[in-house]
Amino acid sequence: MTITTIQEELIDEFSLFDDWMDKYEHLIELGKSLPLIDASLKTEEKLIKGCQSKVWLHAEMTDGKVVFTADSDAIITKGIIAVLIRVFSNQLPETIINADTSFIDEIGLKEHLSPTRANGLVSMIKQMKLYAVAFQAQQKK
Amino acid sequence: MSFDVQKIREDFPILKRKVNGHPLVYLDNAATSQKPQAVIDCMVDYYSNYNANIHRWVHTLSQEATDAYEVARKKIQNHFGIIHPEEVIFTSGTTHAINLVANGFSSILKKGDEVLVSAMEHHSNIVPWQMLCERTDATLKVIPMNETGELVMEDFEKLLSENTKLVFLNHVSNALGTINPIEEIINKAHKVGAAVLIDGAQSCAHIKPNLKALDVDFYVTSAHKMCGPTGVGILYGKKEWLEKLPPYQGGGEMIKEVTFEKTTYAGLPHKFEAGTPNIAGGIAFGVAIDYLNEIGFQEIATYEDGLLSYATSELLKIEGLKIYGTSKNKTSVISFNLDGIHPYDVGTIVDKLGIAVRTGHHCAQPIMDYYKIPGTVRASFSFYNTKEEVDKLVEAVKRAKMMLS
Ligand SMILES: Cc1ncc(COP(=O)(O)O)c(C=O)c1O
Numbered sequence: 291m292t293i294t295t296i297q298e299e300l301i302d303e304f305s306l307f308d309d310w311m312d313k314y315e316h317l318i319e320l321g322k323s324l325p326l327i328d329a330s331l332k333t334e335e336k337l338i339k340g341c342q343s344k345v346w347l348h349a350e351m352t353d354g355k356v357v358f359t360a361d362s363d364a365i366i367t368k369g370i371i372a373v374l375i376r377v378f379s380n381q382l383p384e385t386i387i388n389a390d391t392s393f394i395d396e397i398g399l400k401e402h403l404s405p406t407r408a409n410g411l412v413s414m415i416k417q418m419k420l421y422a423v424a425f426q427a428q429q430k431k
Numbered sequence: 432m433s434f435d436v437q438k439i440r441e442d443f444p445i446l447k448r449k450v451n452g453h454p455l456v457y458l459d460n461a462a463t464s465q466k467p468q469a470v471i472d473c474m475v476d477y478y479s480n481y482n483a484n485i486h487r488w489v490h491t492l493s494q495e496a497t498d499a500y501e502v503a504r505k506k507i508q509n510h511f512g513i514i515h516p517e518e519v520i521f522t523s524g525t526t527h528a529i530n531l532v533a534n535g536f537s538s539i540l541k542k543g544d545e546v547l548v549s550a551m552e553h554h555s556n557i558v559p560w561q562m563l564c565e566r567t568d569a570t571l572k573v574i575p576m577n578e579t580g581e582l583v584m585e586d587f588e589k590l591l592s593e594n595t596k597l598v599f600l601n602h603v604s605n606a607l608g609t610i611n612p613i614e615e616i617i618n619k620a621h622k623v624g625a626a627v628l629i630d631g632a633q634s635c636a637h638i639k640p641n642l643k644a645l646d647v648d649f650y651v652t653s654a655h656k657m658c659g660p661t662g663v664g665i666l667y668g669k670k671e672w673l674e675k676l677p678p679y680q681g682g683g684e685m686i687k688e689v690t691f692e693k694t695t696y697a698g699l700p701h702k703f704e705a706g707t708p709n710i711a712g713g714i715a716f717g718v719a720i721d722y723l724n725e726i727g728f729q730e731i732a733t734y735e736d737g738l739l740s741y742a743t744s745e746l747l748k749i750e751g752l753k754i755y756g757t758s759k760n761k762t763s764v765i766s767f768n769l770d771g772i773h774p775y776d777v778g779t780i781v782d783k784l785g786i787a788v789r790t791g792h793h794c795a796q797p798i799m800d801y802y803k804i805p806g807t808v809r810a811s812f813s814f815y816n817t818k819e820e821v822d823k824l825v826e827a828v829k830r831a832k833m834m835l836s
Pocket residue numbers: 461462524525526527553555556601603604605630632633653
């Protein structure tokens with residue numbers, strides 16, 4: 291699936307719920323379904339700064355595509371990561387770097403998060419794009 | 432006066448607000464209190480009718496503003512049981528006041544001296560002293576606490592010696608609500624000749640201290656914790672101490688004479704009040720103190736104790752809920768966690784239901800480290816909160832638990 295299709299799918303999925311409590315419920319379910327990151331990868335350097343809860347993000351290159359795995363000690367945060375992983379994982383580095391992130395506003399994620407969480411969300415996307423940039427640079431070598 | 436919470440709520444315009452479609456339930460009073468109409472009106476009145484710089488009074492407005500500001504100082508003096516008005520130094524808040532004292536002690540402490548801090552301090556009552564110890568080579572020692580969130584007094588006594596020069600602690604812990612036995616601590620510290628600074632930021636809205644009777648050397652607090660505006664607070668210091676400490680900031684107001692060769696400093700309190708202060712804030716601080724005294728601190732404490740015990744027993748009915756800070760002696764603060772659930776998640780759901788609580792380490796990371804938790808959910812109650820609001824909190828926490836587990 292292309293990154294745009296996945297984003298549209300997510301927007302549709304979240305638009306099924308009118309009530310924000312239900313959207314949260316969905317986010318929590320997504321969080322619970324997130325495959326856990328290997329415990330050995332939960333290190334200080336995989337931690338993303340700017341979150342009130344802890345977030346570990348790990349990236350690997352498989353067949354030219356970036357595969358992200360992540361975990362958090364807070365379940366709603368995990369739900370947010372699950373959304374981001376669905377969009378950004380298994381994509382080419384340049385797709386990730388150039389990806390438009392307006393789907394976040396369309397889902398309404400940012401405005402319904404507390405400011406600290408919204409900051410965390412921005413840091414997560416930034417970190418994912420940074421990984422993509424690093425992998426792209428490696429490929430060019 | 433009988434205590435009528437519905438009537439009191441009328442005084443606070445913000446309590447009519449809705450948040451996320453629900454009537455606001457404000458339970459973050461330990462972070463900052465809401466403001467009654469009288470305090471808001473006072474600030475509007477100042478800026479509308481007599482805004483002028485103070486202590487430079489050639490003209491009428493300036494005189495009116497200076498008078499009002501000095502009246503506020505008097506009100507603060509009376510409220511806290513302070514002997515001399517010049518012992519009341521206006522600051523921008525608790526943090527500023529602590530830094531002022533810590534800076535002053537830079538020229539007093541030397542290597543080998545010891546300063547004691549409690550294990551349950553706000554970061555603003557830890558970091559300035561750490562910086563002081565780095566500057567002076569004095570040693571920082573910690574008075575430990577126990578599982579219930581009380582200081583271990585035997586250990587405190589063991590830490591005291593003739594090397595102890597300063598002891599500083601909060602009257603009430605912001606993360607746990609524990610009321611510390613400050614009388615005993617002040618007496619014992621004085622026996623070895625140490626000075627004591629009490630951080631009253633969390634107690635001032637609940638307990639009216641008599642600083643003269645306490646014989647404390649320094650007391651600091653912020654107006655915004657007691658229905659006053661943000662950006663203003665006080666340092667109380669015994670005159671002998673304030674005279675001994677060097678000025679903190681240089682500038683206007685704090686001088687007697689300035690030449691390029693030498694400046695002589697103004698007397699107290701101006702020596703520590705450089706620059707144009709928060710004039711409206713200072714005046715409104717006085718109004719906030721009047722407002723609280725009109726309700727009565729005894730009445731406030733009795734009512735809040737009732738809310739605290741009701742909320743404690745209702746919350747504890749939720750399975751897996753643990754309260755941190757279970758001292759018998761505490762103010763209306765409940766720090767808690769649900770088993771296996773991150774406090775941040777609970778706070779998020781509860782907020783969606785219109786309830787303002789705080790989550791995180793509450794600027795008291797050492798306490799969280801002690802309990803080995805990332806943080807807590809903290810509900811802190813004020814005299815304008817109601818039993819119905821406690822019920823809403825309990826329902827919201829139950830809902831959060833259902834969603835999150
Ligand atoms: C115990 C304690 N000390 C100090 C402070 C800092 O006060 P301010 O930010 O008003 O300077 C607070 C505020 O949360 C507090 O609770």
